[in-house]
Amino acid sequence: xxxxxxxxxxxxxxxxxxxxxxxxxxxxxxxxxxxxxxxxxxxxxxxxxxxxxxxxxxxxxxxxxxxxxxxxxxxxxxxxxxxxxxxxxxxxxxxxxxxxxxxxxxxxxxxxxxxxxxxxxxxxxxxxxxxxxxxxxxxxxxxxxxxxxxxxxxxxxxxxxxxxxxxxxxxxxxxxxxxxxxxxxxxxxxxxxxxxxxxxxxxxxxxxxxxxxxxxxxxxxxxxxxxxxxxxxxxxxxxxxxxxxxxxxxxxxxxxxxxxxxxxxxxxxxxxxxxxxxxxxxx
Amino acid sequence: xxxxxxxxxxxxxxxxxxxxxxxxxxxxxxxxxxxxxxxxxxxxxxxxxxxxxxxxxxxxxxxxxxxxxxxxxxxxxxxxxxxxxxxxxxxxxxxxxxxxxxxxxxxxxxxxxxxxxxxxxxxxxxxxxxxxxxxxxxxxxxxxxxxxxxxxxxxxxxxxxxxxxxxxxxxxxxxxxxxxxxxxxxxxxxxxxxxxxxxxxxxxxxxxxxxxxxxxxxxxxxxxxxxxxxxxxxxxxxxxxxxxxxxxxxxxxxxxxxxxxxxxxxxxxxxx
Numbered sequence: 001x002x003x004x005x006x007x008x009x010x011x012x013x014x015x016x017x018x019x020x021x022x023x024x025x026x027x028x029x030x031x032x033x034x035x036x037x038x039x040x041x042x043x044x045x046x047x048x049x050x051x052x053x054x055x056x057x058x059x060x061x062x063x064x065x066x067x068x069x070x071x072x073x074x075x076x077x078x079x080x081x082x083x084x085x086x087x088x089x090x091x092x093x094x095x096x097x098x099x100x101x102x103x104x105x106x107x108x109x110x111x112x113x114x115x116x117x118x119x120x121x122x123x124x125x126x127x128x129x130x131x132x133x134x135x136x137x138x139x140x141x142x143x144x145x146x147x148x149x150x151x152x153x154x155x156x157x158x159x160x161x162x163x164x165x166x167x168x169x170x171x172x173x174x175x176x177x178x179x180x181x182x183x184x185x186x187x188x189x190x191x192x193x194x195x196x197x198x199x200x201x202x203x204x205x206x207x208x209x210x211x212x213x214x215x216x217x218x219x220x221x222x223x224x225x226x227x228x229x230x231x232x233x234x235x236x237x238x239x240x241x242x243x244x245x246x247x248x249x250x251x252x253x254x255x256x257x258x259x260x261x262x263x264x265x266x267x268x269x270x271x272x273x274x275x276x277x278x279x280x281x282x283x
Numbered sequence: 284x285x286x287x288x289x290x291x292x293x294x295x296x297x298x299x300x301x302x303x304x305x306x307x308x309x310x311x312x313x314x315x316x317x318x319x320x321x322x323x324x325x326x327x328x329x330x331x332x333x334x335x336x337x338x339x340x341x342x343x344x345x346x347x348x349x350x351x352x353x354x355x356x357x358x359x360x361x362x363x364x365x366x367x368x369x370x371x372x373x374x375x376x377x378x379x380x381x382x383x384x385x386x387x388x389x390x391x392x393x394x395x396x397x398x399x400x401x402x403x404x405x406x407x408x409x410x411x412x413x414x415x416x417x418x419x420x421x422x423x424x425x426x427x428x429x430x431x432x433x434x435x436x437x438x439x440x441x442x443x444x445x446x447x448x449x450x451x452x453x454x455x456x457x458x459x460x461x462x463x464x465x466x467x468x469x470x471x472x473x474x475x476x477x478x479x480x481x482x483x484x485x486x487x488x489x490x491x492x493x494x495x496x497x498x499x500x501x502x503x504x505x506x507x508x509x510x511x512x513x514x515x516x517x518x519x520x521x522x523x524x525x526x527x528x529x530x531x532x533x534x535x536x537x538x539x540x541x542x543x544x545x546x547x548x549x550x551x552x553x554x555x
Contacts, residue, residue, distance in 0.1 A: 056462045079468050087466040095463040097488035107485065111468030142492070156467060 003030040003053070003164065003196070008062035010048050010220075022048040024220040025062070030198070032163075035190050037211035037228070038200045041242055045220040046200050047090075050166045053198070054085040066164070083112050086162030090169045092153035093146065101127070101144075101152050102137040108160040119159075126155040129192070130185050147178030151185065158189070164196040165189065171206060183210065204246045208232060208267050216241065229265035248272050291347070293411045298527060299341035300412045304421035306528040310535050311409045317539055318398050318405070323549040326542050327397050333538045334404055343411045351407040352400065359399050366392035419443045420522060437513030445501070453494065460489045 010023040022045045030036055040046045051057045052064055058072045065071070071081050089095070098104035105126055109119040127137065130151035136144075141152050154170070170186065171179040187210055190197045201207050207214060207228070214231045216224040218241045224231055231238070232245045235253065244250075245267065252266040252275075260279060266272045294300075299307070314333075321327060338345060352359075366388055373387030410418070423440030430436050461471065464485045471482050 051462065054466055056465060079470075082466055082468055087463075089459065089463045089466070092463065094493055095460055095467075095485075095489050097485045107464075107469075108467035111470065160468065 002032055002067065003028070004065040005029070005049075005052075006063050006065070008049075008052060008059055008064065010045075010052070010057065010060060012048075014060075022220050023052075026217075026220070026222055028215060028222065028225075030196060032196055033190075033194050034196055035210060035212045036196075036198045037207040037214040038198060038217065039202070039204070039207060039214060039243060040217035041202070044217045046217050047168060048220075049217065050087060050168060050198065050200060053164070053166055054082045054087050056087070079112060083108070083160040084162055085164045085166065086157040086160055088154050088157050088165070088167045088170060090172055091150075092157075092170075093141075093149035095156075096141040096149060096153060099140060100138050101132065101141050104141050104152060105156045105159050108156055112160060122159045122161060123155075126158040127152070129158060129189055130155045131181070145178075147174055147181060150174070150178075150182065154182075154185075162195070164198065166198040166200070168200045169202065170199070171201070171203065179206070186210070204232070204244060208246045208248075216243070228267060232267035233265055291351070291407070291410055292414050293343050293347055295342040295412075297340060297342040297412070298531075299337065299408070301527065302412075302531055303522055303524050303528045304413050304417035305424050305522060306524065306531060307409050307413055308418070308421040308425060310531060311406055313535060313539070314405050315402055317542060318401055320546075321398075321542055322394075322546065325549065326545050327394075327401070329538070329541055329545060330401055334401060334408075337408055338404075341408060341412050343408070347411055348404050348407050351403055355399070355403060359396055362399065363392045363396045366395050415447045416444060419447070420518075420520075424522070437516075449494075449497070452497070453490065456493055457486065457490055460486055460493075 005026055005028040008023055008026040009021070012018070012020045012022055024045075026045075026049065038046050038049070048057065052059055052072075053066075055072045055078055063070050063072075066081070066085065069077070069081075071077070096104050098107065102123055105123045106119050109122050114122070124134070127134075132148065132152060132155065141149060144152065150170070154167075157165070165186075167186065170182050174182065183206060186197065186199070189195050190210075199207065199211060211228060214224070214226065214228055215222055216231065216238070223241055224234060224237060232249045235245045235249060238245050248269050248271070249267045252262055252272055255276075256262050260276075262272075262275050262279065266275060314330075318330060321330060338348065367384055368382060368388070370385055370388030370391055371383060373385035375383055376386055376389065377384040413421070419440050422443070423436050426434055426436035426439065461469075465471070469482060469485055471479070471486070474482070
């Protein structure tokens with residue numbers, strides 16, 4: 001299960017005065033089971049990119065190959081591809097519509113033409129993963145809190161048993177507790193279900209905690225890519241794009257400049273605490 | 284990234300575009316009223332000439348005007364047929380079974396058809412050359428006299444303005460929800476009428492909910508800025524009548540004078 005994006009270019013309103021190049025010759029390869037972070041500010045092209053992954057937008061120039069299959073080539077495969085690549089939009093709770101939580105989560109699988117029994121099992125599994133207890137399955141999704149609604153909406157995508165899960169800003173607008181809850185669940189899914197996860201986020205802290213590899217996108221192009229340690233060390237490059245490194249990376253840099261012997265590539269709070277303790281114990 | 288054109292405003296820099304929206308609205312209403320008083324075909328020819336001149340000045344490509352006609356094509360056909368088949372007075376031209384077509388019927392049908400076409404073209408010029416917001420302001424002004432009998436002119440205009448403002452927002456929102464449901468395997472394109480109607484539920488429920496949420500937020504934001512209806516409210520863009528507005532009115536008056544004269548003469552000479 002690998003994803004290969006080759007020379008992908010996308011232009012909105014081609015040929016009109018509002019023409020806008022949203023993606024410009026993007027090349028990305030993602031291996032099965034990887035946890036990928038996608039960073040870029042508003043209008044950088046990330047949303048356009050992820051909408052290509054399950055053919056909500058068809059590649060006009062370039063191609064996307066998932067598991068050896070060129071997606072977007074065959075219209076009859078659309079549903080199969082959309083269940084393989086689950087896409088959770090920003091504020092997914094805005095898409096809830098059913099009378100009960102259970103029915104809403106079942107919407108995806110029943111669209112796929114899956115039997116009622118299998119659907120029931122999938123719904124229960126999906127709701128369990130996101131931490132919604134069975135005694136509220138029959139409640140209206142609109143009675144839930146913001147964080148719960150969002151988890152139900154994510155379950156709605158999980159119930160389709162995707163192999164790749166793409167999440168667009170899953171923590172936007174949540175309080176710290178809701179954010180930790182969601183991120184923890186996403187981490188679980190990645191580990192337990194062996195999902196390939198692509199996490200789109202503004203928050204460097206969130207990304208730093210979770211991902212294996214990062215792509216930074218700017219003006220429709222991949223500006224930086226690499227392991228978190230490599231990316232977060234490039235403070236100047238990130239700032240030039242209008243982003244920033246993690247707060248911890250800034251602290252580490254200041255400490256280094258002040259003469260403390262810290263190694264390079266520190267970007268998480270846990271790591272810096274460990275290194276500082278080592279330094280302190282040496283004295 | 285969606286571009287939505289609201290109404291059918293065609294942007295151009297012309298005499299007609301620059302006219303005060305109130306004057307345009309007034310002229311359109313007068314023109315339509317006059318259309319229904321014109322009885323003879325010379326009068327219609329004159330009205331057509333008047334329209335042609337206005338279109339020429341407005342710089343709107345004529346195909347935009349005919350686009351409006353296409354939408355009501357069936358209504359025109361329908362009224363024409365009604366007039367042909369259900370007018371029973373006058374000399375019989377053709378009689379097959381229970382169908383009897385008379386000369387008066389034919390004339391009435393032609394009259395009605397011409398009127399409708401010109402009515403649509405006339406009002407299309409108004410909507411093509413006036414932005415929806417200007418039009419709303421003009422309507423508010425026009426409704427003012429009726430406030431005394433309890434017509435909430437300002438509120439109606441405000442509602443229309445807000446509705447217009449939110450059309451693009453809702454279209455964008457709908458696009459987003461549609462994509463989100465498509466990502467869950469929803470299918471909006473295939474199936475019969477019932478299946479298609481049912482497939483709209485996952486779209487309409489979230490859209491309604493978000494509209495209510497937006498309405499709540501908007502109401503709160505308006506109150507927070509001390510909005511309290513039109514009492515003591517001033518405008519950022521004051522509407523002012525200029526020389527050109529009176530020129531336009533003068534031109535219309537000239538047209539009416541010609542129509543009345545023709546009508547009078549036609550009566551004397553006995554032309555339809």
